[in-house]
Amino acid sequence: xxxxxxxxxxxLGLLGLAFTMRLPMMLLKQxxxxxxxxxxxxxxxxxxxxxxxxxxxxxxxxxxxxxVLEEQETIAPGLSHYSTKASQESFNMTKVWDSSIxxxxxxxxxxxxxxxxxxxxxxxxxxxxDIPLDTPIYVVVDGLPEKKLTDDNRIREKQYIEAVRSxxxxxxxNVIVSPMGVHRNLAGSVKYTLENYIQTEFLYIIQHDxxxxxxxxxxxxxxxxxxxxxxxxNVRFRYNNKKxxxxxxxxxxxxxxxxxxxxFNGLDFFSVKAWSDxxxxxxxxxxxxxxxxxxxxxxxxxxxLGWKARWNCTYLGQQIYGRRDDGQTHIxxxxxxxxxxxxxxxxxxxxxxxxxxxxxxxxxxxxxNGTNHGP
Numbered sequence: 001x002x003x004x005x006x007x008x009x010x011x012l013g014l015l016g017l018a019f020t021m022r023l024p025m026m027l028l029k030q031x032x033x034x035x036x037x038x039x040x041x042x043x044x045x046x047x048x049x050x051x052x053x054x055x056x057x058x059x060x061x062x063x064x065x066x067x068v069l070e071e072q073e074t075i076a077p078g079l080s081h082y083s084t085k086a087s088q089e090s091f092n093m094t095k096v097w098d099s100s101i102x103x104x105x106x107x108x109x110x111x112x113x114x115x116x117x118x119x120x121x122x123x124x125x126x127x128x129x130d131i132p133l134d135t136p137i138y139v140v141v142d143g144l145p146e147k148k149l150t151d152d153n154r155i156r157e158k159q160y161i162e163a164v165r166s167x168x169x170x171x172x173x174n175v176i177v178s179p180m181g182v183h184r185n186l187a188g189s190v191k192y193t194l195e196n197y198i199q200t201e202f203l204y205i206i207q208h209d210x211x212x213x214x215x216x217x218x219x220x221x222x223x224x225x226x227x228x229x230x231x232x233x234n235v236r237f238r239y240n241n242k243k244x245x246x247x248x249x250x251x252x253x254x255x256x257x258x259x260x261x262x263x264f265n266g267l268d269f270f271s272v273k274a275w276s277d278x279x280x281x282x283x284x285x286x287x288x289x290x291x292x293x294x295x296x297x298x299x300x301x302x303x304x305l306g307w308k309a310r311w312n313c314t315y316l317g318q319q320i321y322g323r324r325d326d327g328q329t330h331i332x333x334x335x336x337x338x339x340x341x342x343x344x345x346x347x348x349x350x351x352x353x354x355x356x357x358x359x360x361x362x363x364x365x366x367x368x369n370g371t372n373h374g375p
Contacts, residue, residue: 098222099202099281100136102193104186107144108209108336112159114167116209116334116342121169123211123364127330128218137175138197139164139208142189143182186277187304188297190287198284205287206279209336210239213363216321216330217267221281224265229283231259232269236280236318237330248273250313258324270324273313275305279331280318290316332360 103120110116117139124131141161144153157179164177178197180189190205202222216237225232231253249257250271259269277300291297294304309316322328334342335353342357350358 097132097135097200099131099204099218100138100198100200101204101206102138102140102190102198103206103208104140104142104189105208105336106142107148107153107157107160109338110336110342111156112163113342114160114163116336117164118167118169119334119361119364120206120208120211121172121175123213125171126364127212127215129215131218133171134174135172136197136200137169137172138193139175139177140189140193141177141179142184142186143180145183184297185299187291187294187299187301190301191291191297194284194287194291201283201285202281203284203287204279204281205277207277209334210279210331211334211360211364212237212279212330213332213360214328214330220265220267221321224267225281225283228264232264232319233286234280234282234318235269235321236276236278237321239278239329239331239333241327241329248310250317252314252317252319259319267321268323269319269321271313271317271319273310273317275302275309275316275318277302332363333357334360 101124103117105117108116121137124135124137125133141157141164144157161177161179164175167175169175176197178193180192184192194203202225221235225235250273251257252271253259257271259271261268290305294301305316309318321330334357338351338353
């Protein structure tokens, strides 16, 4: 009898173990099907027939686009995309760029003031070494969520969009504002902009309050990503040195997580089992792959991919620009979400976050003295 019970316990234990091992994959199937893990983003075709089950989209991208346009006309009349005169002239010349920049934004307490956005854009001039000054820069403005749909917020949002449209972002000449018209959250906003605007091979995805604060070798980075597309496809720039960045190692290159600079044109990278929506450089091909595997897009990408990268860091993890052990960061935080004032050095009662924002702004304008601008 005791033997029979022990056999039953052993069987139940094995079944429990099998279920436990299977559970993470069952949860992963909410967005990424198991067979997708065998499909490299490098071999993924942009021309593949991708269906979207976003609750605002149709069965293909053309239906999705038409619904977006309808929503913009019915919910936010007149909010079509805008560009500066110089940018429109550049488009008319049918120039082909290697990369573009997408800046994600939403209404914050300091809007319609655009000083924070200007500082972030100016940091590209300071720290993205040799980036062309006519690089397309798309300022994405997510719509208001239902709980923030007040008359005052609608007015401030419209004023912010108009301020971006008419703003001077010198020395950059190709700044385009793309208002969503409705609330799409980060993934939905990025997906819509990717499908309707982005035409370049490479794409920087930047948060509007995370400027660069340290030099990034733009052209050498693009060259290296072209030469190693199966290794470098989502390069993130470090904001801090938290444990999930320092110690989370993904062995994605020759069973190494820290890549030898001699193999990557003298640049250092390390791979992590983590995902963050902090500033990163990717390819349109990879992001099309990534977003096509998400079932729902009206949410933050970080909440979906942050823990999933632990289970499949090969395709969902990120590669960090720089060395793991030097503690060097490349972006800083202006903290747009909670800052009640901005660019006011004479304010005497600054909060801790406002002091950090002021320090960050000083990094933007005092760091490299404008020596890394493009032709």
